[in-house]
Amino acid sequence: MGEVLVDVQGVHKSFQLGQTQVHALRGLDLQVQAGEFTAVVGASGSGKSTLLNLIGCLDEPDEGRIVLGGQDISHLDDAARCTLRNRKIGYIFQAFNLVPVLSVAENVELPLLLHDDLAPKDRADRVAQALADVQLTEFAPQFPDRLSGGQRQRVAIARALVTRPALVLADEPTANLDSETTGKLVDLMVDLNQKRGVTFLFSTHDEKLMSRVARVVRIRDGKVAEGAA
């Protein structure tokens, strides 16, 4: 067994929705080893986004602990949280979340602007490498609205990888894509996982994707039903 990169221990998370309390995660346990490619599969409302948001430090658990690379990230202050998000984690969202007034290359460069230890030349090299990894080199000067959905999501993958994060979180990255594009995108992520050794944790409600992925964790009603460790 390799090194444990993500360790989710007995995590609970509730949301107040008007008068009702929604118990989104109910004592969830999950371990991810460095270098793994894992799919979190579950129906809509099962708690996938809540889980990824907690691991990605976008929110805090009510109970339990989340350890990332040996560091307890359950309750960090804003500064620590920002540094961690920018240095250790890459995000890919369902809606791509590209900045429309920036070119493809500028979108990919964006997270590197917080890395003031990198010389401009090194930044440019990183951007070029990330775009080559997702086969979009010739699209560098284009704006996102000129691109197809699959291409936009590849830009988002390049943006997630450009900081060389330990972990890439992708929350239903294929939900807005047709099935052929979806298959290609998952194959690309698997390839990058193998080639670059990046740990991927992605969520989907698409059962068809399971055959493409080495490890499937099934979540149901805020708990892992299958494949926790």
Ligand code: ADP
């Ligand atoms: P999934 O991503 O698997 O569809 P979510 O993690 O988004 O599931 O949601 C799990 C449950 O928590 C759902 O019942 C959802 O309505 C609820 N929930 C998630 N986020 C919020 C929120 N910010 N406010 C209220 N309820 C929420």
Ligand code: MG
């Ligand atoms: Mg979701």
